[in-house]
Amino acid sequence: MARIAVGGFQHETNTFAPSRAEYEAFEKGGGWPGIAFGADVAPAVDGANIPAAGAIRALGALGHRTAGLAWAAASPSAHVTREAYERIAGEIVRRLESEGPFDAVYLDLHGAMVAEHFDDGEGELLARVRRAVGERVPVVASLDLHANVTRTMVERCDGLVAYRTYPHVDMAETGARAARLLDATLRAGRPFAKRLGALDYLTGIPSQCTFMAPAKGLYETLAALEAKHGATLSFTPGFPMADIADCGMAAFGYGADEAAVGAATRALHGAIADAEGEFALELHEPDAAVLRAMQRGEPGRPVVLADTQDNPGAGGNGDTTGLLDALIGHRPEAAVLGMLIDPLSAARAHEVGRGGTARFALGEISGVPGRVPLAGEFTVEALGDGRFTCTGPMFNGFRMKLGRMAALRSRAAPGVRVVLASVKCQAADQEMFRHLGIEPRRECIVALKSSVHFRADFQPIAREVLVVRAPGPALADPAEFAWTRLRHGVRLGPLGPVFAGA
Numbered sequence: 001m002a003r004i005a006v007g008g009f010q011h012e013t014n015t016f017a018p019s020r021a022e023y024e025a026f027e028k029g030g031g032w033p034g035i036a037f038g039a040d041v042a043p044a045v046d047g048a049n050i051p052a053a054g055a056i057r058a059l060g061a062l063g064h065r066t067a068g069l070a071w072a073a074a075s076p077s078a079h080v081t082r083e084a085y086e087r088i089a090g091e092i093v094r095r096l097e098s099e100g101p102f103d104a105v106y107l108d109l110h111g112a113m114v115a116e117h118f119d120d121g122e123g124e125l126l127a128r129v130r131r132a133v134g135e136r137v138p139v140v141a142s143l144d145l146h147a148n149v150t151r152t153m154v155e156r157c158d159g160l161v162a163y164r165t166y167p168h169v170d171m172a173e174t175g176a177r178a179a180r181l182l183d184a185t186l187r188a189g190r191p192f193a194k195r196l197g198a199l200d201y202l203t204g205i206p207s208q209c210t211f212m213a214p215a216k217g218l219y220e221t222l223a224a225l226e227a228k229h230g231a232t233l234s235f236t237p238g239f240p241m242a243d244i245a246d247c248g249m250a251a252f253g254y255g256a257d258e259a260a261v262g263a264a265t266r267a268l269h270g271a272i273a274d275a276e277g278e279f280a281l282e283l284h285e286p287d288a289a290v291l292r293a294m295q296r297g298e299p300g301r302p303v304v305l306a307d308t309q310d311n312p313g314a315g316g317n318g319d320t321t322g323l324l325d326a327l328i329g330h331r332p333e334a335a336v337l338g339m340l341i342d343p344l345s346a347a348r349a350h351e352v353g354r355g356g357t358a359r360f361a362l363g364e365i366s367g368v369p370g371r372v373p374l375a376g377e378f379t380v381e382a383l384g385d386g387r388f389t390c391t392g393p394m395f396n397g398f399r400m401k402l403g404r405m406a407a408l409r410s411r412a413a414p415g416v417r418v419v420l421a422s423v424k425c426q427a428a429d430q431e432m433f434r435h436l437g438i439e440p441r442r443e444c445i446v447a448l449k450s451s452v453h454f455r456a457d458f459q460p461i462a463r464e465v466l467v468v469r470a471p472g473p474a475l476a477d478p479a480e481f482a483w484t485r486l487r488h489g490v491r492l493g494p495l496g497p498v499f500a501g502a
Helices: 023-031 038-045 051-061 082-099 121-133 151-155 171-188 215-229 258-274 286-296 322-330 343-352 455-461
Strands: 003-010 065-073 104-109 139-143 159-162 193-198 232-236 250-255 303-307 335-341 357-362 374-384 387-389 399-401 405-410 416-421 445-448 464-468
Touching: 003 038, 003 051, 003 082, 003 121, 023 065, 023 082, 023 399, 038 051, 038 065, 051 065, 051 104, 051 171, 065 082, 082 121, 104 121, 104 171, 121 139, 121 151, 139 171, 151 193, 159 171, 159 232, 159 250, 193 258, 215 232, 215 258, 232 258, 250 258, 286 303, 286 322, 286 445, 286 464, 303 322, 322 335, 322 374, 322 416, 322 445, 343 357, 343 374, 343 405, 343 416, 455 464
Parallel strands: 003 065, 003 104, 104 139, 139 159, 303 445, 303 464, 335 416, 335 445
Antiparallel strands: 193 250, 232 250, 357 374, 374 405, 387 399, 405 416
16 A cells, blocks of 8 residues: 555646736636645545546555645636745645655646746646655656646656546546556556657647547547557647647657557557648637527527637636627527626626616626627526536536626527626536526527537537637637747648747
8 A cells, every 4th residue: 555645736828818827716716626735635626527536536446545735726827827836836845745755646737837937837846746756756647638748747757647538528537547557657666668749730629629530539549559559648639829839739658568658659649640630620700600500509409609719718718798799789589608707797787686687898808909898788687606516527526616697688689698607617517507597408599608618518409519719819720829939840720830930
């Protein structure tokens, strides 16, 4: 039986986004559990589809004891502030040094964290952890599918294991796979061989969905290669909104046989390279998307519109109103948009009260150029405290604390409703609507501030899903970002233009 330290520090950083992640963002969690320390780590994540929860359960089943360090996560945004990074990373390292010795370390990381003072947030953390425990103590981490994996990350730990689904329905399962790799490393008594291969093109996150080609087939190939070569493999399509040198896709693997690990990783890398052109995805403009949805959507089989460029799960603040404006302008019979993150409007709705009508100026808080709040009269249909437990495949077991919530109905377009929340979180679970008495499947159109995660819970009820390019900071086409620090030679999209420097 080994004594294993367990910690986590998750943030997905869109360096082009309008607001940074301060320590308070990690305290609130943005849909994730808030910061927890020591013995509080396990209860904080227990029962939820979170990697640390899966790892803790698996390590216990394998006969090991776990000791909590610190666990923290915040909604995606721009850079993690220096203060937040140092407080959280510092606490993880302090507890490693003061409460050791430990036989091994498991960390629940994202892999695409950029801090104000470090481009490679996870690489820096892993380097500090390695210095704290020494070279002989195994260190293994789980990663998000959208990790931008760096050579430092690979060099400073003994194993990295990434999600294989997007929507991320396998987060807890990935934690368990990381735990099994850590157990195998302990039993081997030595580090496994490892191999990393980076790809030279970016792709927008909507096209990374594992429900469809080419990602679906690539992960099937990954599983076949694992079985053939006896290796533990990962493919991370990357988070193409981080202006750092190492932004992009990667394939990597671990195993006892160095030659087998190399062969498996090279084969996976080659399959990803060959699939480049298949990652192209059709994007729809707001007016065209609404008109098409009005023709095809019906109660029981709504058309789902993904407001991808204002996705809070990719660094948007969930407060732009371009798609809502198109809905009101075309006056569909039964449409709902959620969640618009606007704490002031949500508070005003609570002041007005259920059944009351008032003039609101909705959204556009984060200052996207050329955008102003959407003004109009709305009736307050429902109010909520934002406390509920999610039931969908992605956020199953997440105990939400989204602050004041409200459902408003437009007076100009009575068939259009909008769901307001006060704490940033992407709309990826039907309970976010049911909390306010709205049953999504009864609508003709459901518009969601999300890119892909919504598909786990909403695609089964949808007649069709349209990815919409409405205004927002989480651009669906990587070529539209003003890159400055990306490594030269990377293609800014599938078969797209080559980045040759700022």
